[in-house]
Amino acid sequence: MSEGGEFDFVIVGGGSAGAVLANRLSADPALRICLVEAGPRDGSPFIGIPLGVMWLTKDARHNWLFSTAPQAGLNGRTVSVPRGKVLGGSSAINGMVYIRGHRADYDAWAEAGCTGWDYDSVLPYFRRSEANRNAGLDAAFHGSDGPLAVSDLRNPNPVDLDFMEAAGRLQIRPCADFNAPEPEGVGIYQVTQKDGKRHSTARAFLAPVIRRGNLHILTEAEVIRVDMATGRATGVTLRRKDGTEQRLTARREVVLSAGAIGSPDILLRSGIGPAAQIRGFGGTVVADLPGVGQNLQDHVDVMVICKSRSRTPYGISVGALPRLAADGLKWIFGNGGMLSSNMVEAGGFVRSSPGEPRPDLQFHIIPGRKSHRGRMVEYGHGVSLHTCVLRPESRGSVTRSSATGRPVIDLGLLTAEADLARLVKGVRLARAILREEPMARHGLSEIIPGDDVQSDEGLKGFIQQNARTVYHPVGTCAMGRGPAAVVDERLRVHGISGLRVVDASIMPTIVSGNTNAPAIMIAEKGADMILADRLSA
Numbered sequence: 155m156s157e158g159g160e161f162d163f164v165i166v167g168g169g170s171a172g173a174v175l176a177n178r179l180s181a182d183p184a185l186r187i188c189l190v191e192a193g194p195r196d197g198s199p200f201i202g203i204p205l206g207v208m209w210l211t212k213d214a215r216h217n218w219l220f221s222t223a224p225q226a227g228l229n230g231r232t233v234s235v236p237r238g239k240v241l242g243g244s245s246a247i248n249g250m251v252y253i254r255g256h257r258a259d260y261d262a263w264a265e266a267g268c269t270g271w272d273y274d275s276v277l278p279y280f281r282r283s284e285a286n287r288n289a290g291l292d293a294a295f296h297g298s299d300g301p302l303a304v305s306d307l308r309n310p311n312p313v314d315l316d317f318m319e320a321a322g323r324l325q326i327r328p329c330a331d332f333n334a335p336e337p338e339g340v341g342i343y344q345v346t347q348k349d350g351k352r353h354s355t356a357r358a359f360l361a362p363v364i365r366r367g368n369l370h371i372l373t374e375a376e377v378i379r380v381d382m383a384t385g386r387a388t389g390v391t392l393r394r395k396d397g398t399e400q401r402l403t404a405r406r407e408v409v410l411s412a413g414a415i416g417s418p419d420i421l422l423r424s425g426i427g428p429a430a431q432i433r434g435f436g437g438t439v440v441a442d443l444p445g446v447g448q449n450l451q452d453h454v455d456v457m458v459i460c461k462s463r464s465r466t467p468y469g470i471s472v473g474a475l476p477r478l479a480a481d482g483l484k485w486i487f488g489n490g491g492m493l494s495s496n497m498v499e500a501g502g503f504v505r506s507s508p509g510e511p512r513p514d515l516q517f518h519i520i521p522g523r524k525s526h527r528g529r530m531v532e533y534g535h536g537v538s539l540h541t542c543v544l545r546p547e548s549r550g551s552v553t554r555s556s557a558t559g560r561p562v563i564d565l566g567l568l569t570a571e572a573d574l575a576r577l578v579k580g581v582r583l584a585r586a587i588l589r590e591e592p593m594a595r596h597g598l599s600e601i602i603p604g605d606d607v608q609s610d611e612g613l614k615g616f617i618q619q620n621a622r623t624v625y626h627p628v629g630t631c632a633m634g635r636g637p638a639a640v641v642d643e644r645l646r647v648h649g650i651s652g653l654r655v656v657d658a659s660i661m662p663t664i665v666s667g668n669t670n671a672p673a674i675m676i677a678e679k680g681a682d683m684i685l686a687d688r689l690s691a
């Protein structure tokens with residue numbers, strides 16, 4: 155084992171949160187920062203070109219490609235859990251949709267004891283990171299000079315507007331700004347893109363500061379454990395690509411930003427977690443923290459997929475060849491056309507029934523025919539409408555059954571009956587929108603669930619056999635004060651000094667929307683806390 159150097163802060167994971175932290179902490183030239191990332195640098199063209207998202211969700215070089223344990227609520231199926239493994243983390247492989255959630259999500263965190271995390275307190279951190287390119291949005295809610303570009307899609311597919319009009323016929327109103335405090339209705343999503351290209355956190359937060367002399371970035375270095383001495387984190391042990399092990403010393407703190415799968419897993423491997431589980435795989439218990447890896451929440455999702463007679467939606471067909479060629483040129487001469495599409499272009503927030511206090515379902519519409527049998531593309535055109543449950547009651551976990559190898563991921567999808575019931579309503583609503591004009595004039599015919607699946611029981615069976623995740627796992631190092639909490643409201647691991655977790659895993663409950671912007675906000679706020687605590691230490 156070699157010594158890799160001494161730093162003030164060692165940040166583990168250069169993803170959505172970690173890249174932000176590395177930027178903000180290294181802004182103080184008196185601090186020496188090391189950012190450790192298991193994946194490579196982000197040179198691949200598939201990352202910059204938005205449509206590359208289709209490739210990246212299955213790409214072993216930039217993706218951990220996890221898979222779940224058999225899911226009890228999904229007829230024992232396993233589902234894939236892609237996670238970014240590259241500078242930028244999941245923000246480098248995600249769908250780029252920029253959404254923050256609902257005011258009530260954050261107010262509920264504060265009410266549960268996470269002081270300082272209510273909506274009004276976190277809003278400045280969302281604004282600080284953001285450079286919104288749409289000057290028409292309310293500046294009270296949007297930043298214009300932060301590092302992260304948030305843009306309107308360059309060339310949304312016309313189907314998006316048809317979707318909105320069809321929803322309007324069902325009294326679902328358009329939503330002018332999905333990032334106002336209480337979003338509801340449908341529209342075209344804003345995306346984390348700059349000039350038509352993906353703006354991952356690596357590009358937004360790391361690229362501009364890469365030459366800072368006090369910021370050291372190690373890639374292709376996987377942290378195996380946090381090193382401890384008498385209840386204090388002293389550094390990390392990591393494994394380089396060539397298999398050699400190295401130790402880094404953290405004079406002040408180790409900050410885990412390895413994401414909702416990686417962060418609890420590193421804690422478990424470091425002996426911090428449920429004592430019985432750690433002993434079970436032969437580990438040494440450093441701190442008995444029963445909440446580590448528990449409380450996993452994710453947005454359970456199912457698709458209605460239709461083929462279309464019209465070739466307006468994206469697709470591969472002989473008739474579409476001239477358009478595909480034109481789209482290639484639009485990209486080459488201005489980063490536009492289909493290649494600038496994030497695929498999940500539009501959608502919105504709706505209530506499964508009028509009695510719901512706020513939207514409990516989210517749509518993501520792909521103006522293209524997604525494969526219903528696991529292929530990357532299918533021949534032909536169509537539309538695919540995702541429906542997900544915004545605040546699922548089901549809970550899962552990240553655990554370990556052995557000291558080495560991969561963690562066991564149980565997303566717990568649909569283990570709560572209420573989530574299944576909501577999805578049934580969601581699929582009915584999705585179908586109703588697709589049947590309305592002007593969607594109907596695309597000549598849609600349903601591939602899944604299929605016209606013969608109409609009863610509640612039939613739909614339940616279809617959902618259990620087809621539901622998956624929209625890739626938003628959170629909550630596995632939950633912030634709070636009770637026995638199940640892992641970090642306090644300053645994101646310090648309970649009972650251990652010099653150790654924080656700053657990423658999506660600290661959410662006590664999942665937000666009502668996509669989770670990238672919230673992970674970035676958590677890091678913005680976490681950075682302020684770390685810097686403030688340094689001065690008062």
Ligand SMILES: Cc1cc2nc3c(=O)[nH]c(=O)nc-3n(C[C@H](O)[C@H](O)[C@H](O)COP(=O)(O)OP(=O)(O)OC[C@H]3O[C@@H](n4cnc5c(N)ncnc54)[C@H](O)[C@@H]3O)c2cc1C
Nearest residue numbers: 167169170171192243244249250251377413416658668670
């Ligand atoms: C395919 C996909 C599509 C998505 N689409 C959207 C979307 O459109 N909009 C949206 O808002 N959200 C989306 N999300 C979710 C969103 O991207 C994540 O919630 C967010 O990026 C999580 O940020 P994080 O910092 O917690 O973790 P990550 O960004 O995943 O970062 C964790 C980093 O830690 C590294 N790491 C892990 N373990 C170790 C270790 N042992 N040693 C060193 N490094 C380690 C990882 O390689 C990674 O780089 C999507 C996610 C995926 C996977």
